[in-house]
Amino acid sequence: MQAFDVIVSGAGIVGAAFALGLARANVRVAVIEPQPPRAPASEGAWDTRVYTVSPGNAEWLATLQAWQRMSAERLTRVETMQIYGDRAPGRLEFSAYEAGMRELAWVAESRELQRALWHSLEAASHVTLFAGARCADIAWARNEAQVTLENGGGLSARLVVGADGADSWVRQRAGIDVTTHDYGQLGVVANFETERGHGGVAYQWFTGEGVLAFLPLPGNRTSIVWSVPEAHGRELLAYTPEQLCAEVERASESALGALRVITPAAAFPLKRQRVARLVEPRAALIGDAAHNIHPLAGQGVNLGLRDARELAAVLTGRGAQRDCGDYALLRRFERARREDIAAVELTTDGLEKLFNSPAVWIARLRNFGLTIVDAQGPLKTALARRAAA
Ligand SMILES: Cc1cc2nc3c(=O)[nH]c(=O)nc-3n(C[C@H](O)[C@H](O)[C@H](O)COP(=O)(O)OP(=O)(O)OC[C@H]3O[C@@H](n4cnc5c(N)ncnc54)[C@H](O)[C@@H]3O)c2cc1C
Structure with missing residues (x-):
């Protein structure tokens, strides 16, 4: 069993940025990503998935060298x-x-940003990449969580972070309820x-x-x-x-x-998705695993990156404890994110209703x-x- 401080499930834009944020502070991170980014079929082709990235998030991504x-x-x-x-x-x-x-x-x-983040992850010390791997099982214990991969490999960590998108496997295995509106x-x-x-x-x-x-x-x-x-x-x-x-x-x-x-x-x-909680003992959700909103305000990735920034800051900032899966610490992250998430959800949903x-x-x-x-x-x-x- 390989031991880490944090296991991040999913290296989309949000999970990859979060892992880099931790690695900068010498936190030992395992990143599990079944589909690492690939080069486009023809170099120079434009990706149809295009994001507006806020200046604050762009600045943070620059501090991560991505x-x-x-x-x-x-x-x-x-x-x-x-x-x-x-x-x-x-x-x-x-x-x-x-x-x-x-x-x-x-x-x-999206593809350019994902590739930039992936290359930074490959270059980062303190990051171990499990590319092409997928989680098969997870056991929650008092002091750690243990993840079994589909290939039989075993990992343990103080905290498992679900950055595995709207159909989050971690969310489901942590027993966090989600309500979906199509x-x-x-x-x-x-x-x-x-x-x-x-x-x-x-x-x-x-x-x-x-x-x-x-x-x-x-x-x-x-x-x-x-x-x-x-x-x-x-x-x-x-x-x-x-x-x-x-x-x-x-x-x-x-x-x-x-x-x-x-x-x-x-x-x-x-679809819109709201989760009952962002954290459970030894588990936290960020990005689309934690909220899914209408794209009309172009805020999905930005909201997720702000989750990643906040969780990385709480886990590595002054006053952070050695046990980065400490529940009190995770609750601090959850409280800090509540207002921003609720405001963006309310605005996008309200505008959608108003104009329909x-x-x-x-x-x-x-x-x-x-x-x-x-x-x-x-x-x-x-x-x-x-x-x-
Ligand atoms: C049409 C459209 C337009 C949009 N436009 C914008 C925009 O302009 N601006 C903006 O900010 N947002 C926009 N969004 C929202 C944005 O696409 C999402 O918010 C964003 O992709 C979420 O990033 P994420 O990293 O949380 O999740 P994802 O991008 O879904 O990444 C999840 C990662 O987890 C991996 N994964 C999946 N299952 C597992 C598993 N079992 N184990 C481990 N890993 C797993 C996946 O391979 C993937 O790499 C738009 C969305 C749509 C639908």
Whole structure:
């Protein structure tokens, strides 16, 4: 049986970053990942899974020596965010300049970020990677947890952290209840070349057919996330590239001119998940294992990275104890994360409901609301700074 301080199950963006955060403080970490990131089929192809990463998280990833491993040519600064309601005068604009910030967010490809983090894990002392491995069993004892891998290997640690995504195995084995709400929607993603430059602007349209977001990619390129009812999502997936371009141009009112597909559409079912607890004795959850939200605010990965930052800080900070699975310590992490998680869940869920309601008075209210917020400079600055964490 190999002994560690912490076992991290899942090295997606959140699990990998967390493990690096611990390793920096000389904590001995085992990372179990059944599907380590691979190089793309053709080098230079753009990943359809694209994230907005907050400046605070980008800074943390840089302290982990991971952010700078990504090519600067594949990163884009979001300097302005324009949000449109489904009827006039609904419009809201956030500007980094007005909020006194260099950027509102960065846009990065999921695959590039995962590869950067994985290379940092490979280079880190104190990290042992179990790539291609999967957990088969777990036994919780008073002073440690013991994990058996499918290949028969055995690991023990003071703490097991579930960073294994929305269907978390650790969550299930720790007996933490989860409630799931299916939005009945698909998140359709695709990348396009655009006739006009985006100028660092990210767009979002709340339309009668769902929420369409344009995230700027380097050059004259953009990545879309279009959250639509399932039937419409399946139609979009079946379209020819020309039909898809025409549909996206129509919904975006040709904001960036003519489009050409550069990465074909893919889709993800959208659901909301809330867990009863983030911690149990010798177990903690972070990332999508701990919460799953609608992608309309582009906050899923950011929320997960803030979990990872907080848990790493609690386990390694001043006052941290030698037993990093100490329940009092884990409860401190849970309390610290409660407000941020609840606020993001409430906002994304509330916006989803507000813009999917067919009631005329709600339609007036939501569009009027955008315009009112747009007129409030200090409120906008506060919102932009909060999202930057
Ligand atoms: C359409 C769409 C668009 C999105 N856009 C954005 C955006 O713009 N910005 C943003 O912040 N978020 C966005 N999100 C959310 C984001 O994708 C997730 O929040 C994020 O991927 C969660 O990261 P994670 O590391 O917690 O989980 P995951 O990425 O799911 O990683 C989990 C890891 O665990 C591994 N694993 C699985 N099972 C096991 C097991 N049994 N044992 C060990 N390991 C296991 C997996 O192989 C994987 O590597 C979007 C989501 C969707 C659906």
